[in-house]
Amino acid sequence: MNQNRRFLLKGTLAASVTGIAISAGLLTPKAVMAAWAKQAFEATDVDTALNAAMGSAATTDSDKVKLKAPDIAENGAVVPVTVSSSIPGADVIGILVSTNNQPLTATFNLGAKTEADISTRIKMGKTADVIAVVKANGKLYSARKQVKVTIGGCGG
Amino acid sequence: MANTIKVRAKIKGDVASVKTLISHPMETGVRKDKKTGEKIPAHFIQEVNCESAGKSVLNAQWNGSISKNPFLSFAFKGAKSGDSLKISWVDNKGESDSIETTLK
Known part of the structure; x- marks a missing residue:
């Protein structure tokens, strides 16, 4: 015992x-x-998120930023997105979804020899604008595209 | 733990294109468990790092709004056969994984 x-x-x-x-x-x-840029990712609107992530919210629409996303996403949980840019000196790429609770989805810091061409898959709660932001030489360039979502990917 | 990262890299000229798939639940922390009605705690990858031949190629920072089992593809110049390629991730719980291969 x-x-x-x-x-x-x-x-x-x-x-x-x-x-x-x-x-x-x-x-x-x-x-x-x-x-990890906590402040930027937990921001609840696009401008705050951009300010925290990239130091400014002033973006210029540019056709040199190419955003490839579907017109209609059947499943909001998996939306394929490709961002590419021909702007020289691009060093940061950001992907935002305008109506998500936390719009900032991802930022990509590119190495010196990395091409500005990134593909990934994102979640979208509902129909919204996907915004691609490219930072080059301290300036922000953007492109946006509306993606219609039939089944949301954030609730459950 | 079995490795969670799958990598496929291809060199064309001096450009290496890399595709990766990571198996991870990527919980946002907003979703609710249908049976219990309780929130499923957030569990997502926050950072992915990729380096080749000792140089950082890509540092990705992610939110929970990246899809489950994340897919990522990118390309970089100045790659040559035999260079090492290392990819690693860290999530919000401090879990991490990494994989190392050589470019062919």
Whole structure:
């Protein structure tokens, strides 16, 4: 009986030590995550999000920013989007959805040799404008396209 | 954990085009569980990093509004056969994964 108790105690002690080790380990990724632009992503309107993510909300419509998205998305949970640009010196690409709770969907910081041509898939709650923003030489260029959504991808 | 990242990279001339698929639930934190009516906590990838031959090629920051099992494709110049390609992600819970391959 007594021995069993000892054994149990040892077991709990070992478990709690592991727990501490895990929580200590968790601290590292948190430090890495600090780079995530929380303010920009949690902004609830397009201008605030742009200001926080790119330092300005003044965008110029440009036909050099190409946004490829479907006219009608049957499933709002998976909307394929391609953003490309022929503007020289493009270093940041942003994708926003005008009516989502948090419009800023993604930003892409391009390396020196990376082409301004990104494809991904996004979620849309309802019919909205998809806005592509390209930052080049400190200026913002944008293109937008309305995508009709028949089934929303954010609720459930 | 089995690797969650799938990569396909192709070199044409000196341009490498990379396609990746990551398996991840990408929960926004807004969706509700249909049975219990409780909110499903947010769980999504916040950052994806890609580097090739020791240089950063792409740093993507994502919100929960990127689709489940995210797909990402991009291209970069100055690539040559034999260069390394490393892709890694970190999510809002601090989970992460990475994969390393060589360009062919």
